[in-house]
Amino acid sequence: MSQSALSAPPVKTAGVAVRDRPPLRQRVLDAAEKSWRPVVLLLACFVAWWVIAAAELVEPYLVPSPGSTLDVLLDKPDYLWQHSWVTTYETLLGFVIAVAVGVFAAVIMVYSSTVEKTLYPILLFAQVVPKIAIAPLFVVWLGFGIGPKILIAVLIAFFPVVISMVTGLKAVDPEMLQLSSTMGASSWQTFAKIRFPASLPHLFSGLKVAVTLAVTGAVVGEFVGANEGLGYVILQANGNMDTPMLFAGLLVMSLIGVVLFVLVEIAEKLLLPWHASRRDASATTAY
Numbered sequence: 001m002s003q004s005a006l007s008a009p010p011v012k013t014a015g016v017a018v019r020d021r022p023p024l025r026q027r028v029l030d031a032a033e034k035s036w037r038p039v040v041l042l043l044a045c046f047v048a049w050w051v052i053a054a055a056e057l058v059e060p061y062l063v064p065s066p067g068s069t070l071d072v073l074l075d076k077p078d079y080l081w082q083h084s085w086v087t088t089y090e091t092l093l094g095f096v097i098a099v100a101v102g103v104f105a106a107v108i109m110v111y112s113s114t115v116e117k118t119l120y121p122i123l124l125f126a127q128v129v130p131k132i133a134i135a136p137l138f139v140v141w142l143g144f145g146i147g148p149k150i151l152i153a154v155l156i157a158f159f160p161v162v163i164s165m166v167t168g169l170k171a172v173d174p175e176m177l178q179l180s181s182t183m184g185a186s187s188w189q190t191f192a193k194i195r196f197p198a199s200l201p202h203l204f205s206g207l208k209v210a211v212t213l214a215v216t217g218a219v220v221g222e223f224v225g226a227n228e229g230l231g232y233v234i235l236q237a238n239g240n241m242d243t244p245m246l247f248a249g250l251l252v253m254s255l256i257g258v259v260l261f262v263l264v265e266i267a268e269k270l271l272l273p274w275h276a277s278r279r280d281a282s283a284t285t286a287y
Contacts, residue, residue: 046066049063049066050065050066053065053066060243061241061243062243063243064243064244064247068244069244069247069248069251071244072244072245072247072248073248073251073252076245076248079233080233080248080249080252082228083228083229083230083232083233083249084230084252084256086228086229086230087215087218087219087222087229087230087231087253087256088256089146090146090149090150090153090218090221090222090229091153091211091214091215091217091218091256091260092214092260093150093153094149094150094151094152094153094154094157094214094217094218095153095157095210095211095214095260097150097154098153098154098155098157098158098161098210098214099157099161099207099210101154101158102157102158102159102161102162102165102210103161103165103203105119105123105162106161106162106165106166106169107165107169107191109162109166110166110169110170110195111187116166123158123159123162126155126159127159131152131155131156131217131220132220132223132224135148135152135220135221135223135224136224136225138151138152138221138224139224139225144225144226144227148221148224148225149217149218149221149222149226149229150218150221151221152217152218152220152221153214153215153217153218153221154214154217155217156213156214156216156217156220157210157211157213157214157217158210160206160207160209160210160213161203161206161207161210162206163206164202164203164205164206164207164209165199165202165203165206167199167202168198168199168200168201168202168203169195169196169198169199171198171199171202172194172195172198172199173198176194176198177190177194177195180193180194200271200272201268201272204264204267204268204272207264207268208261208264208265211257211260211261211263211264212257212260212261214260215253215256215257215260216257218231219231219234219253222235223235230249230252230253230256233245233249234246234249234250234253237249
């Protein structure tokens with residue numbers, strides 16, 4: 001092949017425009033444009049919190065100052081880290097179990113209308129039952145160990161996974177399914193090559209919701225019966241009227257949820273570049 005052919009610009013297909021990847025400076029500016037609003041809102045909330053505490057509009061034992069909360073975070077990092085790790089472990093284990101069981105249940109429901117008609121009402125009923133109401137029952141059954149916390153995290157995170165996966169598997173273009181059938185593809189090949197990849201964007205939407213709910217589930221389980229974890233820290237601080245520690249525990253719990261959400265979003269962009277590119281300026285778009 002000649003050198004001129006190698007250096008020739010790519011051929012432009014009619015009706016398709018390929019946008020070059022923007023430079024680093026432009027990408028930084030775009031990221032700043034997307035993030036400045038929530039940052040400003042968080043700063044405004046922090047300033048309002050500081051003003052309320054400084055003006056003593058609310059008693060300190062009800063709303064501690066940002067300074068006292070920060071002092072707790074700096075004075076007891078080992079204590080908070082130990083309990084944060086317990087909650088994170090319970091959250092991740094419950095989330096993984098919920099994803100595995102939820103995806104399996106969704107696949108069975110899509111491929112069997114009988115199972116879907118039987119299982120879906122039960123799932124809906126289980127979802128509307130308040131988990132905090134049945135958490136003591138899990139403690140009676142499983143004791144005060146890690147089991148009840150993981151089970152509650154699984155139950156809370158399970159429903160978004162199932163619903164998003166079922167929606168994704170059913171959202172496949174029927175013409176693609178007909179084409180695969182015409183070409184002699186087996187059910188497994190159709191699932192692996194068409195249905196499952198097409199369902200991943202929907203699944204990741206459910207995973208983002210499920211991973212934050214799993215944090216809530218783990219903490220709810222710790223409220224009922226535990227001697228470690230952020231739920232235990234918050235419950236003890238509330239009983240001792242130690243509001244700085246209570247606020248510190250809430251901030252750490254929120255941070256865990258945000259970090260896990262961001263990790264799922266990063267995994268989505270890495271595993272589904274073809275999907276994420278549609279929302280990016282460097283995407284290949286069709287007129």
